[in-house]
Amino acid sequence: MISTVGVIGAGSMGTAVAQSISGRAGEVIIFGRRQEIVDSINHDNHNTMYFPGLRLRPNIRARVMNDRRDLADCEVVIIAVPSSEVRSVVNAAGDGLADRYLITMAKGLEYPSLKTMSEIIREETGNPDIACFSGPTFADEIAYGHIAGATIGVGDDPSLRATMSDLFGEFILDFSDDIRAVELCGVLKNVYAIGTGMWDSVYSNHNEHYTFLNMCYKEMCIFLRAISLDEGIFTKFCCFGDFNLTANVDKSRNRTLGLMVGKKIVKTPYLESGVTFEGSRSVKGIIELAKNHDIDIPIARFVYDVLSGNNNVRISVDTLVRRTA
Numbered sequence: 353m354i355s356t357v358g359v360i361g362a363g364s365m366g367t368a369v370a371q372s373i374s375g376r377a378g379e380v381i382i383f384g385r386r387q388e389i390v391d392s393i394n395h396d397n398h399n400t401m402y403f404p405g406l407r408l409r410p411n412i413r414a415r416v417m418n419d420r421r422d423l424a425d426c427e428v429v430i431i432a433v434p435s436s437e438v439r440s441v442v443n444a445a446g447d448g449l450a451d452r453y454l455i456t457m458a459k460g461l462e463y464p465s466l467k468t469m470s471e472i473i474r475e476e477t478g479n480p481d482i483a484c485f486s487g488p489t490f491a492d493e494i495a496y497g498h499i500a501g502a503t504i505g506v507g508d509d510p511s512l513r514a515t516m517s518d519l520f521g522e523f524i525l526d527f528s529d530d531i532r533a534v535e536l537c538g539v540l541k542n543v544y545a546i547g548t549g550m551w552d553s554v555y556s557n558h559n560e561h562y563t564f565l566n567m568c569y570k571e572m573c574i575f576l577r578a579i580s581l582d583e584g585i586f587t588k589f590c591c592f593g594d595f596n597l598t599a600n601v602d603k604s605r606n607r608t609l610g611l612m613v614g615k616k617i618v619k620t621p622y623l624e625s626g627v628t629f630e631g632s633r634s635v636k637g638i639i640e641l642a643k644n645h646d647i648d649i650p651i652a653r654f655v656y657d658v659l660s661g662n663n664n665v666r667i668s669v670d671t672l673v674r675r676t677a
């Protein structure tokens with residue numbers, strides 16, 4: 353059993369994954385920013401801000417991460433902060449993240465570098481022992497122990513693979529050695545979830561919904577075929593499973609953002625809402641990446657245009673239908 357696992361990020365996914373792995377580790381330390389969350393976990397075994405009704409296992413503790421020494425005891429460190437924060441968090445941790453296994457859960461793409469989270473982490477730490485975890489995994493359902501599948505993106509290090517299999521034994525797992533492709537699945541599915549929300553704000557019939565879903569998945573596969581080294585990526589949890597979960601279920605923040613923007617309930621300053629809308633931050637990078645690979649992704653461009661306020665959703669949707677018909 354792994355003695356101590358650190359989880360950076362005391363939000364929904366950090367707390368959920370801490371609960372999920374705590375039966376397979378001696379101790380789990382959640383590193384948060386807010387003292388009140390740290391206190392609620394340590395004094396009452398609850399993260400009252402994110403899961404007020406969930407009693408966390410007693411071997412889950414929390415700390416405010418002041419410096420890298422806090423990570424010294426952790427054999428494995430999971431990074432579960434929004435992608436926009438990963439570089440600063442990893443930079444602040446410095447060599448506290450060297451010589452241990454690192455796992456990223458963040459689903460985002462840095463702009464303008466177009467780097468994935470594992471690439472940022474490796475750049476900042478020099479640590480090659482990095483894996484990623486991605487799949488149809490709503491945090492609240494993970495927190496309460498429901499079944500979920502996930503793809504582990506990991507290189508060919510047998511010890512790291514074994515550690516990942518052990519740590520995430522509560523999940524149904526598949527694996528890919530193309531870490532970047534696994535991470536890009538998580539980025540793409542968020543973009544298409546926003547797009548499906550926008551589409552569904554205009555069209556409300558089943559045929560229309562699933563027609564657009566197919567258009568999105570086709571575009572996502574064209575993109576992945578151009579960049580992925582893993583020919584089997586299309587049927588892995590990080591791809592088909594997470595795309596469908598996020599595009600179809602209103603619990604998804606990305607899908608909900610698309611619905612709200614489509615219905616003109618929110619305008620672009622929504623990014624200041626404090627809610628983690630990963631797809632809106634990554635869509636520009638996806639468009640840039642597609643251009644670099646000479647790939648045409650009209651739906652991702654539609655999402656970007658509407659989020660940028662350049663177009664009325666209805667006009668954009670009609671243009672998209674004409675363009676892809």
Ligand SMILES: NC(=O)c1ccc[n+]([C@@H]2O[C@H](COP(=O)([O-])OP(=O)(O)OC[C@H]3O[C@@H](n4cnc5c(N)ncnc54)[C@H](O)[C@@H]3O)[C@@H](O)[C@H]2O)c1
Nearest residue numbers: 361362363364365432433434435437458459489490491628
């Ligand atoms: N929520 C889910 O269902 C889910 C599932 C799978 C993957 N993810 C991914 O996990 C990542 C985190 O998302 P989330 O849903 O947990 O977001 P969240 O908004 O629920 O929580 C993010 C947490 O990170 C903390 N944080 C932000 N900046 C920080 C910093 N510099 N140092 C320390 N902590 C910091 C915030 O205070 C917050 O507690 C995202 O990339 C998301 O796509 C989320």
Ligand SMILES: O=P(O)(O)OC[C@H](O)CO
Nearest residue numbers: 487488489490604605606
């Ligand atoms: O709420 P979302 O849209 O960020 O999706 C959460 C997870 O990525 C689902 O796998």
